[in-house]
Amino acid sequence: MAAVLLALGVPLAASLAAAQQQKVVVDRIDDTARFASLAQFVTDRPTGSRVDNVQDERGETLKRELAAYYAVYQIRAGVFYRDSDDAPMANAPENWYLPASGEGRDAFDEALLGRRSHDPAQVWPWEGDKRLYVASPVIRDGDVVAVVVVDSPTDQMRYKTLRGWIVIAVGEAAAMLLAVGAALRLTGWVLKPVRILDATTHVIATGRLNARVAAAGGPPELRRLARSFNEMADNVENVLEQQRAFVADASHQLRNPLSALLLRIELLALELPEGNEEIASVRTEGKRLAQVLDDLLDLALAEHAEADLMLTDIGALTAERVAAWEPVARTKGVRLVGDCPATTAWADPITLSSALDAVIDNALKFTPGGEAVEVAVASNGMVSTVVVSDAGPGLTDEELARIGDRFWRSGRHQNIKGSGLGLSISRALLATGGGSISYAHHEPRGLKVTVAVPRTPPAGAGEAVHAVQVGP
Numbered sequence: 001m002a003a004v005l006l007a008l009g010v011p012l013a014a015s016l017a018a019a020q021q022q023k024v025v026v027d028r029i030d031d032t033a034r035f036a037s038l039a040q041f042v043t044d045r046p047t048g049s050r051v052d053n054v055q056d057e058r059g060e061t062l063k064r065e066l067a068a069y070y071a072v073y074q075i076r077a078g079v080f081y082r083d084s085d086d087a088p089m090a091n092a093p094e095n096w097y098l099p100a101s102g103e104g105r106d107a108f109d110e111a112l113l114g115r116r117s118h119d120p121a122q123v124w125p126w127e128g129d130k131r132l133y134v135a136s137p138v139i140r141d142g143d144v145v146a147v148v149v150v151d152s153p154t155d156q157m158r159y160k161t162l163r164g165w166i167v168i169a170v171g172e173a174a175a176m177l178l179a180v181g182a183a184l185r186l187t188g189w190v191l192k193p194v195r196i197l198d199a200t201t202h203v204i205a206t207g208r209l210n211a212r213v214a215a216a217g218g219p220p221e222l223r224r225l226a227r228s229f230n231e232m233a234d235n236v237e238n239v240l241e242q243q244r245a246f247v248a249d250a251s252h253q254l255r256n257p258l259s260a261l262l263l264r265i266e267l268l269a270l271e272l273p274e275g276n277e278e279i280a281s282v283r284t285e286g287k288r289l290a291q292v293l294d295d296l297l298d299l300a301l302a303e304h305a306e307a308d309l310m311l312t313d314i315g316a317l318t319a320e321r322v323a324a325w326e327p328v329a330r331t332k333g334v335r336l337v338g339d340c341p342a343t344t345a346w347a348d349p350i351t352l353s354s355a356l357d358a359v360i361d362n363a364l365k366f367t368p369g370g371e372a373v374e375v376a377v378a379s380n381g382m383v384s385t386v387v388v389s390d391a392g393p394g395l396t397d398e399e400l401a402r403i404g405d406r407f408w409r410s411g412r413h414q415n416i417k418g419s420g421l422g423l424s425i426s427r428a429l430l431a432t433g434g435g436s437i438s439y440a441h442h443e444p445r446g447l448k449v450t451v452a453v454p455r456t457p458p459a460g461a462g463e464a465v466h467a468v469q470v471g472p
Contacts, residue, residue, distance in 0.1 A: 009168055017165075021122060032136035040138055076091075077151070104133040113137075125161050128158075134150050134152070135147050190219060192217060193222040196226070209240065258289060318338065334372065339377065341377060343378070345383070352451075366392030366393060384453055386451040395439075435453040436451075437450070438452070
């Protein structure tokens with residue numbers, strides 16, 4: 001729209017300036033033609049150079065006409081003989097003579113050829129000292145005997161041109177504002193469903209698979225896209241729900257026969273000599289399998305459960321979990337240090353406790369005796385964080401990218417007890433409440449795990465806000 005307005009406005013402005021000047025030039029041509037017709041009948045010519053000689057009555061009439069013309073319009077005019085060095089036939093004001101050079105002299109020379117001068121060059125509003133010269137020949141008996149020259153100021157013409165330009169500029173500005181307003185409304189209408197789709201995609205990416213794109217306006221193509229997106233989200237949620245149900249059912253169904261099997265192993269152990277290595281190995285593997293099934297069931301429930309968010313004292317809850325794990329750390333010869341200042345955030349206390357248990361347990365497993373595990377609570381803008389740092393062997397960059405995946409365990413730590421599901425369960429539990437868990441290197445060695453929960457109330461919390469003070 002700006003290009004179109006500019007493409008139309010510039011030629012229109014130039015055309016307006018040309019039209020204003022052409023109008024003035026036409027008026028000056030008419031004036032010179034009238035003066036030339038009067039000058040045709042002036043027969044007496046002065047014999048001296050630039051001296052006042054008595055002319056006939058028609059000459060006096062020509063002079064009066066030129067004087068009145070100058071008095072009314074402030075336009076200088078004169079009738080000059082072919083030999084312009086001689087006294088003019090008539091001029092007004094009387095002290096004005098034909099310029100020795102420039103546009104006035106060029107117009108005079110051109111009129112001597114028996115035709116009026118060409119239109120003068122275009123005068124623009126910023127050319128304040130520019131004047132218009134128009135000349136017409138005085139022809140008597142087929143010969144050019146004199147030339148009428150008018151020297152017109154351009155102030156009024158330039159003012160009218162500038163005023164017309166301002167009108168054009170205001171009109172184009174109004175059209176541009178109208179176009180911008182229409183474009184904003186149009187783009188807002190087009191992009192509204194896109195913004196809603198982007199926000200819903202982000203919500204689903206955070207783990208809330210039940211989010212859907214609300215019905216909104218916009219082009220038909222985007223409305224169809226929103227419906228297709230909702231259908232896709234429904235199908236994905238159904239598939240994941242079936243997967244969770246299968247894992248939960250399988251874990252539950254396998255748990256009962258496994259419990260019976262472990263009971264029979266215990267009864268069989270009573271019939272065998274005490275300390276039998278095979279029975280001990282079978283018992284250990286059976287318990288490990290039971291733990292894996294329990295973790296699978298916990299993971300399926302964690303991914304399906306809804307978080308019961310409330311305003312929670314993160315410092316007090318973390319201090320409680322540190323105190324609960326202190327005996328375990330003491331048994332392993334590891335110092336468990338907690339820095340837990342009071343800070344509040346929105347979290348499910350049970351979910352957060354389970355996640356902290358998994359993280360602290362993992363840190364104690366891999367920290368050798370004599371070292372320390374540090375737990376620090378802090379508030380950072382819109383989130384509260386619990387950072388658990390250990391002094392264990394740590395992980396490589398490649399291993400850091402995979403930690404938290406289901407059943408994944410570092411190849412260097414396969415001999416340490418665990419199912420590889422604890423951190424996956426923690427991530428799923430935190431995601432239901434808008435929290436997150438991240439991993440990084442702990443210098444000089446070890447692993448640093450950061451649990452983050454939001455400090456802003458969840459959407460829809462309304463006024464049903466209740467604070468929970470968790471402490472020993």
